[in-house]
Amino acid sequence: MLAARVLSDHATEVVILEPDAAVSGGTGRGAPHKEQLHALLSMGHTQLERLFPGISKELIEGGARLGTGPAVQYYIDGVLKPCAPESTMLGATRPFIEEHVRRRVLALENVNVQAAQARDLVFSGSRVSGVRLSSMQPGLESLAHDELEADLVVDAMGRSSRLGTWLVNHGWQQPPMDRMKVDLGYATAMFRRGAELPETVIAHASPGPASDYQQRLSEPGALAAVEGDRWSVVLVGYNDYRPGHDPREFRRRMRRCVAPLREVAEQCELDGSVQTFTFRESQRRNFTRLRKFPGGLVVVGDAVASVNPIYGQGLTLAALAATSLSAHLQSGASPHQPARGYFERVRAVVDAAWQLSTTADLAQPHVTGPYPRGYRLIRWAGDRVTAASVIDPVVNKAFMDVIHMREHPRALTRTRILARTARVLAQR
Secondary structure: OHHHHHHOOOOOOEEEEEOOHHHHOOOOOOOOOOOOOOOOOHHHHHHHHHHOOOHHHHHHHOOOEEEEHHHEEEEEOOEEOOOOOOOEEEEOOHHHHHHHHHHHHHOOOOEEEEEEEEEEEEEEOOEEEEEEEEEOOOOOOOOOOEEEEOOOEEEOOOOOOOHHHHHHHOOOOOOOEEEEEEEEEEEEEEEEOOOOOOOOOEEEEEOOHHHOOOOOOOOOEEEEEEOOOEEEEEEEEEHHHOOOOOHHHHHHHHHOOOHHHHHHHHHOOEOOOOEEEEEEEEEEEOHHHOOOOOEOEEEOHHHOEEOOHHHOOHHHHHHHHHHHHHHHHHOOOOOOOOOHHHHHHHHHHHHHHHHHHHHHHOOOOOOOOOOOOOHHHHHHHHHHHHHHHOOOHHHHHHHHHHHOOOOOHHHHHOHHHHHHHHHHHHHO
């Protein structure tokens, strides 16, 4: 949807191919984890408002909550971090946000949805010139060899994208992929929200250096005030500590977490069942490492990179990929040429998210690599900046700018931040 919004500024016609568009409004099969708690980080919120002016007001009028300053709470090892006034987060479920985005996109005169599934690419020489598809309309499933011509094809098929296989079948290289096995499990439950925690919109708790990042010593979890007067609560765990479906055990784990989650566990009524999901590994496809790549083709969202969801980067990565595509097209690049400018832009975004998530994941004892060059030094410095961020608002602002993808992780290695970190910890 975000890519379609960007393309609408440059194309005569934008066609979205969705297999489930005819039966569920296009929000079903492609996102099996859609009921889990999702976060729209500050940078994602900024980009969403830029693409859809006024959408924040629409979401809030529909029941979403906007959290700023002390309403957005981060805990490390059970300790509440200093307030970051610039942090702004939207409390809403993913389906609710997508419904509003979808409505805005489909209201554009040059955008339409076709109930169909892409089966292969169509080539004209060294560029992609269309898509071979099969219709998903009832009674038309036999039309498996229809072709849709296009000046630019966007792969938004997610982490299980078949693009690599299609490229190989047409004589092109498959993009190399980096993987990191994290073996994460998480579970989300909804609770009816009343007068408790009136000043809280987001609360997020994670283990840190004081607990040596051990989940059993510092229970990880989060909650968000969402539409429908509900709390969305997620609990996470690695390896053999993954949360399950049992609502009683879910509450027990909430009571071992930070104060906001404990209060919801004690005061609020469960609304529905506990939904679980498993995330085995982070992965990213490295398109810039290909020597040759066809023109007329770009890739967005999880089809480029899918990182550990505990850090809430997925929706914001999708928004930043869309704005990278916008910048590429605004540069005057021809859609028929290889989109190297786009892939360079999106690589910078993905590399930042990958560095943040995988460096943190490697602190878990069951995660065995691959380790980046200089990992020990990165981990040593990162532990100290994290510890200082719990105490000092200046260090925490720099830390939260990175968490919310307003800054690259290298911002935490700036001399003034490292020097202040050293002073803060020396005075502790």
